[in-house]
Amino acid sequence: MQDGRIPIYQVIQDFIKNQIQTGVWSPGDKIFTEKELMEKFEVSRITVSNALTGLTKEGWLNRIQGKGSYVHDMALSLRSTAQSGPSIGMITPAEQEESRRNVIGLILPNISDFFSMRMNKGISKALKQSGYNFVLMLSENSKEREAAAIRELLYMGASGLIIFPVDAETYNEEILRLKLERFPLVIIDRYLTGIETHFIGSDGVEASRLAVNHLYELGHRDIAICSDVPLSTTTIEQRLSGYMKALKELGEMINPAMMLTDFYVDYEREELDEQHPLFRYVKNGLATAYITLNGTMALHLFRIVRHLGLEVPKDISIVTFDNLSPSREFNFFTYIDQHEETVGRLAAEQLLGLLDDTGKMNQQENKYRKLLIEPHLVSSVSTAGCPVRTKP
Template sequence: MNTPLYEKIYKYIISEIKQGKLTQGDRVPSEKDLAEQFNVSRITSKKALDLLAQNKIIERIRGKGSFVAAQQQKNEEVDDSLPLSRAEDSKLIALIIPDFDNAFGLNLVKAIERTCQQNNINLIIRRTGGRSEEEEKAIRDLVKFGVDGLIIFPVHGEHYNTELLKLVLSEFPLVLVDRYLKGIPASSVCTNNQEASEALTNYLFSLGHKDIAFLSPSPIGTSTIEERLQGFHFAYSKQGLKLNPNFLLLDLISSLPQNIEDALASTKLQADYEAIKQFIVQNPSVTAFIVCEYYLALALKNVLSQLGKSIPRDYSIVCFDCPENLYEKDTFTHIRQHEEEMGKMAVHLLKKQLRGEKIPKHTTINFSLIKGKTTSSISSISNNTIL
């Protein structure tokens, strides 16, 4: 088994004491210096110095640094072995997630839980309901509780929460899933959303559709939606087609199931129904829709049904994610994200961070395009004029 990097630093300091290079009262290299010397994070070097202090080998003085403890008088007697509970203890991590169900998230959670069990890692799961204030509280609570690391599925939002930024700045072991934070150096594991959106758009092109609408919540501040919208634009550009900007509906707000516990959930859903209905009436040439989320695709399908339209006879719909246990007749043509791989990778990357290893800032996971019962060729589309 590989020696943890914090243990290497621990033994290095003791070796310096044994060899007389560091003696009683001498200042020990700082967290920053050790992190640079061993090419690790400051969290790792801090852990090594904390253990040395706990074993009374050094003294840490706030604002001044770390110094060889007074009792280290006979260097050859300094024990460089770590207490068993420190060297081989299991880890405790937490998953913070808006919510999950069998459309998206359930298999992700299962994979994270299973991988933790296989790696002697204990797991806490905390749901935020898609609310930023709950996410901030969860981070504060869990860090105070003493978790060794966090896997976070960030909520939608234009602004990053301050607790998350604090974690990144302090180099706390952290992995984001499903999305990343632009300009923030936090490790993340996401589907290649741009390519996935291009694949959906190109599939509709292959069926003869040219007037395609894109429906989503606001993309501002949410990398997942931004990349899906970008992929939609790229697909049009690569086909040499001009995209009608009126075919973009980017302000839907219900975004279920993340807000299912929201007291205003039904009001938000009704507002989305009205916005979608108005959008359809105002854009009669549209023959197909790309929808960013499964539950918004359901809302669209219900609105079309209320207007007397059927899928795929009158319109084609594709979306991201879809429950795997639906009857075949109800399955949307969709992008299936590889949740199991995403979950395993998140734990793997967090485990490497906990060992003090440097990891990539952005890891993309592949996807599959699943052909369901909600798409047909343009020649099959009937007259979709809304009366």
């Protein structure tokens, strides 16, 4: 590496290889667990997992889901070869270093929904024939984990990074450092206000306009918009701006009480909190339609509506961002299609364009480009005409 340090994942790999080469562990033996390796080297699970994955690919280990890692039978030949020197078919240190340089890293908050899966799919497709190895790391929407993932990918010798930033009020200093050092980097979904970087995402202003106009055409006038993501997040700013812009264009007054953003939802909680502001808002019938700024919020809102003995869309209509199902055919919610697979593909193509044949920053690419993809509304059964209300 440039600073002369050995990546920690490689230290772990060298330790395991040494245990095998010296006969401490034999073929079929179970090695230390991930937790034991984490404690021994004082590193994260991501680092340990990367080390074990690399050894599995090289043929040193077998990893069995739910049981652990075992020394592979092939390790005998690897051990003898390592002691006598490289031979035909073996990966030399120079080849390993070249392999590490041919890495492009992707950092996502999570990959638990179809939105992230489709974005990941688009990136994978674009990189398939590029000659680069593709490494995915998850930040779990934590700034600390995001920073650790960036550092780990740099230790691996990554040539470039694609980052979906976490929801946070301030930027990650590691991202700022990449920007200052002009490291090949593309930001997706939410850009960094006041900091120029290559960016690709969906047009949030237009997306909210589509949602408001759809509900307005169905006769809804009390349209609420809700999100539990920090307001400082640029995607939320855009979507709120589009919401207000659409109402102004329709000649409607903007009611701040319809903008439900200053709250937190514990999605792991099994029972609904009947004292939660969103629950009380729905219970009091203050809106006939809701726009949720993420799919998880849409599902939570649906639970509240059903708990209150109401029906979607008979009593309340819901439009959400992100398609919650694997295809349009099985989708219940009317949603904003942000074309995440296209965003992923274009981000990967953009990053490849920033790199020259040696994996270095292409000096001709000195202008930052911001690309907004036009979203589309896909209507489904969660929206219908506004119910007739009787005056109290």
